[in-house]
Amino acid sequence: MKPGTYKTAGSEGAFGCYWGRAEGAGGEFESIIADSDLEGPGRVTPDKGKHFKANRCREWKRVG
Template sequence: MIYGAVSLVSLLIGAGIGASGEGGASGASAAEAKSDPRPTVTVTEQGEAEPAVTVTETVTAMPKETKEAEPASSFSGEGEYLVGEDIKAGTYKTAGPEGEFGCYWERAKDASGEFDSIITNNNLQGPGRVTLNNGEYFKTNRCQEWKRVG
């Protein structure tokens, strides 16, 4: 308890001394009071943060085994196809012409377009069938889709 009383008295005396120094009790002028050292504030500027390190990992993907594209078993009624490469050999049927002008098809031994290359041909007004062999060219115009049936 004695220490508490001594602390309280010391605090009050210190407060009184500090208050009395303001009024010029020491006789110092205002100019001298301003020249007294003041606390120094130091501001430290922080530079921009270093960018985060980006780690890139390269992964080599193993390709999936793919099958070589097989010839189609159905195809458009407009075009020229190599049997065995573009389309499968076999018998195909069509529902007939796409419009009123009829469906033309042609089996040819090559893609020259020459009259001598034609093996056989036909103009259909209704449904039709044709059997195609490997290595032949099949030309079709104005026909509905051809579908393999055998």
């Protein structure tokens, strides 16, 4: 994913949309920089060189 700002329309289903930014891709709790569960639309700006993960979200579109 290129650096920039991305938006999503929200969740694909009833369980909400989760996104997270982390120092690495290993999944360790301590590496999380920021995360959130979205009920509706949302935006995120992943940092260059950091890991971005999303689950149960509609498509993320670059807006900036």
